[in-house]
Amino acid sequence: MATDPLRTETFDLVIIGAGSAGLAAASAAADAGVERILVLEKEDYPGGILLQCVHNGFGLHRYKEELTGPEYAERALNESNKRGIDLRCGAMVLKITPEKEIHYSGEKYGYRLARGKAVICATGADERTRGAIRIPGDRPTGVMTAGLAQHYMNLDGYMVGRRVFILGSGDIGLIMARRVTLEGGKVLGVAELMPYSNGLARNIAQCLNDFDIPLYLSHTVREIRGKKRLEQIVLARVDENFAFVPGTEKTFDVDTLLLSVGLIPSNRLLTDLGVRLHPKTGGPVVDETLQTSIPGIFSCGNSLHVHDLADFVSSEGENAGRSAARYVLDGADTPTGDSPVIRTEPGAGIGYLLPSVLHTDRTEEFLLKFRVRKPYRNVVLLLKQNGKLMKKVKKPYLLPAEMENLRLTREELPEPSGTLTLEIADE
């Protein structure tokens, strides 16, 4: 009989989360030669949020074909299975210690410890809730986040509402507008606080326009009414400072309000450990290897920054997997700040810019990722190092809903220090 029920196992790499990011990271790390890899997933099945995304549109970049979320997840899972990666589902990670001991718990495993030389956090994002955006009014049933509604409809098979309004034009909200309509519900409208949509253009077309669902830009929910079930919402226009415009209130008789008002990278495990967070993204501060402020701990996917396409999540996961492999295999100890670094800063018009730190002595090529603050047409991106123009890229359009990439070679950054700024200027 085991005398100590608290088992500790040792691995080269422990990956937390078996969604698109975590699975891709596992496969890439295995390909780079890491042998003992453990992937821990809190849900009973791997795939993460892809499993409830039964719509298609996944894989266009990665596989050059159009897949559903579960199909995309299956491919990622097959890749990791082919490599014989140890995947444990129904295993909730509760804590990471400074010694990289991962505490996790599951019905099948009990409470256990897994020690890793390196750790990749691919823990996804949380939906912003009613409380976070402080919608006033009553507290009836029938108000839920769009992702929760998607779970109930697509995984559990239940209808959540008959007369539905959706706040927020993020992609999940748009997808759910179509999903509810296809199941016989009536979607009375989608409201967006900003003067432009926060969803992909293709989703506006395919999920709203095709079903004549009105989109109310510069509007938000002023009040929720209903003692038991939701009965009414009051919608109102907002001005450029997001203050309500009196007299613009409209009431809608609805039984359900779905909230698609943003995702927040989920990083409690890392903040508990003291990892520094990026003030704009809500994910950790990382360098070009996606290593956080604690050596050997890496981050990727929606827990690093919110993506709009799973394909890009997967490639970011691969990058984290390769970096973690180098850390494990070469013993690459690269505490941020020791070697010469270039710091990056978002300039005019840029919402955020990742990674925050570049080590030019280690990598041949850098991938900068960013989002713009508002929609732009016919502009140029100016990349400046210490005020000097290094690169200029023409852009016919830039949208906040779409994450942008900018590839740089080491030759384009001859100076290994200072600050790299990205800004938007008129053509």
Place this chain on the structure above:
Amino acid sequence: MNRPAEQVRESYDVVIIGAGVIGAAAARALARYRLRLLLLDRESDVGSVTSAANSAIVHSGYDPTPGSLKAKMNVVGNRLFPELCRQLDVDLKMIGSLTLAIGDEQVPIIEELAGRAAQNGVPVEILNRDAVLQREPNLTPEVRSALFAPTAGIVNPFELTIALAENAVQNGATLRLNEEVTRISPRPDGSYTVMTGRGAYRALAVINAAGLHADTLANNALAELGRPADYKIRPRKGEYFVLDHFDPEFLHHTIFTVPTEKGKGILVSPTTHGNYLVGPSAEFTDRKDDFATTDETLAQVLASAQKLVPSIPTRQIIRQFAGLRAVEKRGEFVIDRPAPGLVNLLGIQSPGLTACFAIAEEAVELLREDIPLEENPDFNPVCRPRVRLHRMAPDERAKLAAEHPSFGRVVCRCEDVSEGEIVDAIRRPCGATTVDGIKKRTRPGFGKCQGGFCQPQVVKILARELGKKPEEILLKSQGTEILLEKIGGANGD
């Protein structure tokens, strides 16, 4: 002709109307005697209204007017808390409170409060600015002095009401939920008929702890006796913010503004689970079902709180809620026996939570004249301890999970709650039957995701344990189903 609603179903010695913290405490206090007890509530869970939406503070008692019933009940109640919470296994932390003087003009108020405290028999200490800021570096630098009350504490108010009801049930009391009392009717023999939406009960004595609605029940009962009464409860709404448990070092005490005529003013306080509570406002409303929050009021609450603690991180706000205080028009607790066998516990606004044990003892004393109180030798004052996995050491958790795998299955990520704990919350006496009931007992849904991840699992566990369909599971009261019908041909269970 007899209407079915008036046919007496059962007889009890005492019927307690209202399973809020006051009714539950009275039921538990009476359970020490050989009595047939019935505890009734119209909601789907105990402690669903005022007891579920308050500041969760065990007040020290420096504030109520010396000599008032509020002052007496507060101070006596406060002293009973540590022992009773130990018996009931209720979370309690005696963290002390600081009432701040901000600006020189408030310094004399602190001195006056210290005088009131002395009259009420409450130990306090006046701290100077440096001493206050040393205890709480996140307070405003504008603070001049503070009244430190070491006997103030914080309690888990959900757990308290539930544990009181559970212990009463465990000792033989009957609890009926979803049953609204419509009338207390005196009978010619001096007993009462308690009429509900489902029938009627005969009671030798009645305790009216019906919260916001206790005035109407009392007035109608007394009118039938030909003794018109004019109890009048006017709800005073309090709106709050809840912050996530982002930093255990942010505040260590409950922080109060100086009190006003409207109440104790705004507070910022840790909760027993490490969250922070900000509020409440204090505005009268004429509707007893008005639990709506408003932008305007919450903006004022936040502004007032920021005068105490300027760095309140608004990004950590995870919820807003409103509670209604049952304010009697005289502004005082009403603990009376207007007729033999009828005890009113009404107008129990703040510090009602603190006073609950003291008020329950008063109720017992008032009934002593009307019914024989014979000690129950089998009375067990202790609740079976609750499993609190998130506070257990890893090796203890490993041991428990090895013995009972459901304690290994973590359902709620934000608050670290296992399926085993949820199942226990359902199966205990006075167990949870709703999603909010689970939340109040074991916390899934209290965290940052507000149930976004765990709610489907909680619904499934409730359905399984209660033998119901998921679409029958309620969020809170009746009529709050979460799911509609099954989608045709969908791949569910």
